[in-house]
Amino acid sequence: MNSQSRSPILIIGAGISGLVTARLLTNRGIPNIVFEASNPDRSQGFAISLREWGYSSLLAALGDLPLSGLTRVVAPDRDLGGRGWIDQALRDNSTGDMLVAPDPATTHDIVYANRNALRAWITDSGEEELDVRYGHRLKDLWGDAGNMTVEFENGSKYDGSFVVAADGVHSTVRSKILPHVNPEVVPLVLYHGDFQISRQDFDRLIKPLSGSSNILGGVGDGFNTPLTVCKLTKTQAHMSWSYSRPVHGDDDPLYRPNATIEESKQIPQALLDELKLLNLASPWAHFLSPESVREHQVYNWIIRCVFMTRDDIAQGTEKGVVFIGDSWHAMPIFGGEGGNHAILDSIELANALADEENNLKQAVAAYYNGAWRRCQEAVKRSRQRFYLLHRPIAEWREMAKKMRSQ
Numbered sequence: 572m573n574s575q576s577r578s579p580i581l582i583i584g585a586g587i588s589g590l591v592t593a594r595l596l597t598n599r600g601i602p603n604i605v606f607e608a609s610n611p612d613r614s615q616g617f618a619i620s621l622r623e624w625g626y627s628s629l630l631a632a633l634g635d636l637p638l639s640g641l642t643r644v645v646a647p648d649r650d651l652g653g654r655g656w657i658d659q660a661l662r663d664n665s666t667g668d669m670l671v672a673p674d675p676a677t678t679h680d681i682v683y684a685n686r687n688a689l690r691a692w693i694t695d696s697g698e699e700e701l702d703v704r705y706g707h708r709l710k711d712l713w714g715d716a717g718n719m720t721v722e723f724e725n726g727s728k729y730d731g732s733f734v735v736a737a738d739g740v741h742s743t744v745r746s747k748i749l750p751h752v753n754p755e756v757v758p759l760v761l762y763h764g765d766f767q768i769s770r771q772d773f774d775r776l777i778k779p780l781s782g783s784s785n786i787l788g789g790v791g792d793g794f795n796t797p798l799t800v801c802k803l804t805k806t807q808a809h810m811s812w813s814y815s816r817p818v819h820g821d822d823d824p825l826y827r828p829n830a831t832i833e834e835s836k837q838i839p840q841a842l843l844d845e846l847k848l849l850n851l852a853s854p855w856a857h858f859l860s861p862e863s864v865r866e867h868q869v870y871n872w873i874i875r876c877v878f879m880t881r882d883d884i885a886q887g888t889e890k891g892v893v894f895i896g897d898s899w900h901a902m903p904i905f906g907g908e909g910g911n912h913a914i915l916d917s918i919e920l921a922n923a924l925a926d927e928e929n930n931l932k933q934a935v936a937a938y939y940n941g942a943w944r945r946c947q948e949a950v951k952r953s954r955q956r957f958y959l960l961h962r963p964i965a966e967w968r969e970m971a972k973k974m975r976s977q
């Protein structure tokens with residue numbers, strides 16, 4: 572059978588996992604179509620960390636591409652010849668002193684990547700163009716393995732052999748076929764602010780502490796305030812800050828698990844009041860002051876975990892669906908792993924589909940057999956990392972003292 576006459580695999584979602592899957596299937600001549608709810612010009616300016624085990628696997632799967640080809644396109648500091656390096660150091664954000672110094676053995680393990688640029692790089696990493704249909708928000712799906720139909724809010728319908736649910740933590744596919752699987756809100760507070768400053772200000776305020784690192788890590792007494800570079804040019808720095816901490820008691824005004832998207836974009840007075848009391852040193856004090864924050868584009872992330880049983884997965888397979896990325900294992904972002912597992916899922920699924928093209932259910936079972944334990948362990952690790960990163964400052968200082976005396 573030639574690839575034109577085979578029924579396509581229908582991929583819902585053009586995030587990291589959907590695009591990597593589509594790219595790898597397309598490179599292997601397996602027909603597929605990606606459907607994405609948003610428009611092509613959507614912007615997700617912020618960056619994510621790609622770990623060595625994530626980006627190396629991706630480069631290998633794409634045909635042993637060189638790392639330099641990736642960093643040249645996705646590194647936030649690429650315009651200045653940077654490679655998206657981060658030093659993984661943590662500083663006391665009330666003094667600027669180093670608490671956890673960079674470990675020379677691991678400082679090249681992470682590449683920081685601008686999300687928009689990463690999506691474009693994945694899309695372009697092959698000879699044949701990807702078939703991505705933007706403005707297609709999935710409404711419903713039905714059928715069984717080998718014979719699926721998907722319907723979109725714009726009224727269009729498509730037939731295909733199997734559905735790949737790459738539609739993220741709020742997966743419509745999951746809610747349709749496994750409505751009992753609900754994301755669990757993790758009790759933590761996370762605000763994120765986007766802002767731009769001149770290169771002069773960047774060099775004066777941030778660079779003396781960050782050096783060439785694309786993240787300036789800062790921890791306080793049970794809270795975190797990293798400053799991160801999204802894009803650095805000769806004249807401008809597009810930056811973001813995060814402020815995170817565990818939830819305080821039952822009436823925490825900054826914990827709003829039911830906030831709508833619009834509410835999440837508003838800046839609560841309680842946030843400004845709290846930031847004022849943090850006693851931050853420069854440069855954090857400069858960017859996290861109530862006056863500055865009022866000028867920033869602020870977003871309150873509500874962090875959710877998704878957990879599925881083997882039984883859920885088996886039911887999904889019977890209904891002609893395979894899950895990848897956050898749709899089946901969204902995890903707290905503090906491990907910096909979710910996007911990397913989305914990449915590995917996609918690689919492993921594409922390999923399995925290429926090996927067992929005539930038996931899709933078997934291919935999907937082989938994929939889950941490999942991915943299951945990796946993803947469950949990552950969810951656990953990410954939860955633990957949140958608590959480690961938000962420990963009391965006395966513990967951080969004690970740890971720093973011990974490390975210095977070793």
Ligand SMILES: Cc1cc2nc3c(=O)[nH]c(=O)nc-3n(C[C@H](O)[C@H](O)[C@H](O)COP(=O)(O)OP(=O)(O)OC[C@H]3O[C@@H](n4cnc5c(N)ncnc54)[C@H](O)[C@@H]3O)c2cc1C
Pocket residue numbers: 583584585586587588589606607608609618619620621707708709710737738739740741742743744763872895896897898904907908909910911912913
């Ligand atoms: C603030 C933040 C920082 C993070 N930092 C890191 C990090 O440093 N390192 C890391 O590895 N991970 C990080 N993560 C996690 C990482 O972003 C996710 O794990 C990753 O994006 C998951 O990819 P995905 O393709 O599964 O889902 P997504 O990236 O969420 O993509 C899902 C896509 O599906 C589309 N979609 C949704 N519903 C529909 C529908 N009904 N019809 C059609 N399309 C639909 C969406 O528009 C979206 O494009 C971070 C997450 C956040 C929120």
